[in-house]
Amino acid sequence: MDVMVEGPRAAQVASMMQEREIPFAVAVGDVAVLIDKEQGSSFSTKKTTAMVRMTMDWERYHRLDVIYEFMENLQKEFPFLCAVISIGQSAEGRDIKLLKISNGNPNNTGVWMDGAIHPREWVSISVVTFIADRIVRTFNDQPASVTNKDWYIVPVLNPDGYEYTHTTDRMWRKNRSRYGECVGVDLNRNFSYGWGEKGEEGSSDDPGSIFFRGPKAFSEPETLALKKVILKSGVDFKVFLSFHSYGEVIIFPWGYTSDACPDYVELLEGGTAMAKAIFQESGHTYKVGSTKDLMYYAAGTSIDWSYGVANVPFSYMIELRGKKHRFLLPSEEIVPTARETMNGVLSLLDFVDSRCRGTQSK
Ligand SMILES: [Zn+2]
Numbered sequence: 001m002d003v004m005v006e007g008p009r010a011a012q013v014a015s016m017m018q019e020r021e022i023p024f025a026v027a028v029g030d031v032a033v034l035i036d037k038e039q040g041s042s043f044s045t046k047k048t049t050a051m052v053r054m055t056m057d058w059e060r061y062h063r064l065d066v067i068y069e070f071m072e073n074l075q076k077e078f079p080f081l082c083a084v085i086s087i088g089q090s091a092e093g094r095d096i097k098l099l100k101i102s103n104g105n106p107n108n109t110g111v112w113m114d115g116a117i118h119p120r121e122w123v124s125i126s127v128v129t130f131i132a133d134r135i136v137r138t139f140n141d142q143p144a145s146v147t148n149k150d151w152y153i154v155p156v157l158n159p160d161g162y163e164y165t166h167t168t169d170r171m172w173r174k175n176r177s178r179y180g181e182c183v184g185v186d187l188n189r190n191f192s193y194g195w196g197e198k199g200e201e202g203s204s205d206d207p208g209s210i211f212f213r214g215p216k217a218f219s220e221p222e223t224l225a226l227k228k229v230i231l232k233s234g235v236d237f238k239v240f241l242s243f244h245s246y247g248e249v250i251i252f253p254w255g256y257t258s259d260a261c262p263d264y265v266e267l268l269e270g271g272t273a274m275a276k277a278i279f280q281e282s283g284h285t286y287k288v289g290s291t292k293d294l295m296y297y298a299a300g301t302s303i304d305w306s307y308g309v310a311n312v313p314f315s316y317m318i319e320l321r322g323k324k325h326r327f328l329l330p331s332e333e334i335v336p337t338a339r340e341t342m343n344g345v346l347s348l349l350d351f352v353d354s355r356c357r358g359t360q361s362k
Contacts, residue, residue: 002326004031004171027326034328035170038122058130058338060331061122063166064094064159070129071099071155078136080104087154088225091177094159096225099132101151103139109356110235111349112312114154114226115243117187117302118173119161123320123329123337124243128155130338131345145349150235158187158222171327173210175222182207185214188242189298191227191305192217194256202256202299213300226302230310238352240306240315241345246326247295247319248286250274250344253307255291255298263313264290270314270351277347282340284321291317314352318344 005013007030017024028034039060054062056070075082081103086095102108113131115124132153135146156162160176161184174184189195189203195217196203203213218224230237252267254260261267271288278286291298307315321337322329329337 002027002171028328031170031328034325034330037330038325038328040331056129058126058334061126061334064156064163067125067129067155068095068097070133071097074099074133074136078139081136081139087229088221090158090160090222091175091220092160094163096154096157096159096222098229099151099153099155101132101136101139101153102149103147105148108148108150108235110152110233110237111149111239111241112152112230112237112306113241113243113345114157114302116155116159116162117157117222117242118244119156119158119165120171120173120327121243121245121320122165122327123245123334125155125162126334127243127320127338127341128153130335131342134342143346143350145353146346148353149239149349152229152233152235152237154226157226174212175220177220179207179212179215182212184212185220186211187220187222188302189213189300190217190220190223191300191302193300193305193308194254195300197256197299198297202297217300223302227305230306230312237306237310237312238314238356239348240303240310240312242302242317243320243341244317245320245329246322248284248321248323249294249319250286250288251291251294251303251317251319253290253304253315255301255304258290258292258297260290261307266355267314267316270348270355271316273347273351274316274318274344277343278340281343282336284340286318286344313356314348316348 054066056066071084075084081101083100085098087098088096113128115128158175161172164172174186176184189211204211214220250271275286275288278284287294303315303317306312
């Protein structure tokens with residue numbers, strides 16, 4: 001677990017840990033330095049930020065309004081390919097916007113991509129928007145495995161949490177719904193499949209915990225919005241990708257149990273195709289395995305639900321860069337991370353099409 005403490009309290013916390021014989025290490029000495037670096041040198045004073053009118057790029061991290069404007073502009077520029085749809089409102093009433101990319105062929109299968117279900121994982125948004133932008137702008141040069149898909153892309157699944165990481169707490173993980181004195185549900189523990197399994201190891205029933213699963217499955221408007229799109233859009237989804245950071249791992253179901261899922265080997269192969277393409281692009285080594293193999297029990301996750309309930313055969317959670325800076329990935333690493341990930345995603349689609357070809361006519 002990562003804990004951030006104010007500078008003057010660091011020594012006090014360290015001695016508390018020592019007294020209780022809890023092993024610990026200081027991961028980042030001064031987080032303020034990293035935060036400055038994360039946004040690049042031109043962002044080191046608040047004054048500069050307020051005065052500059054921002055438009056979308058992948059040189060820095062952006063606020064929600066800039067990301068939503070980027071989606072609307074893409075629709076205006078490519079009206080025959082793009083549609084922006086609000087799929088619901090967050091707990092605080094913000095729109096959750098989806099970008100659909102499609103050539104309108106009724107035989108297309110579906111690909112889902114989301115970012116920022118955990119809002120502090122900023123680079124997930126950059127990667128998802130980068131891939132969307134590239135696909136749209138180079139659509140006619142893309143292989144059939146890209147153009148024969150309907151792409152459903154939600155760059156910011158948790159808009160309230162995301163804004164909160166900019167205004168108040170850079171390390172916020174949950175959404176912003178109120179439960180008594182406490183705020184927020186871990187949306188990636190709020191899905192119905194395996195919800196609440198494995199007790200406190202898989203999620204938490206304590207509203208004060210960062211892993212709070214909510215009072216019941218799909219108690220939150222953000223998870224409910226995702227569920228409705230997947231189940232009601234009438235598209236045959238073959239791929240579900242949820243982007244997170246950090247750790248450089250590609251993980252697949254199950255998270256609620258250590259048992260292998262029925263398609264373990266297929267999913268391992270698809271994940272390996274992604275990892276190989278990433279390695280070829282950048283030399284970064286992403287590990288591949290089930291949630292419990294590589295990390296820990298996680299019950300009520302979106303990928304267990306998409307695979308187990310919505311029957312999306314290739315469901316993955318991708319933990320992006322980076323190991324050293326953790327959640328605070330420096331802005332100059334955004335483009336390399338996005339490029340390697342896009343390479344991975346395209347490679348997965350080739351793999352999926354080669355596997356699904358036999359069943360496509362059904
Ligand atoms: Zn995450």
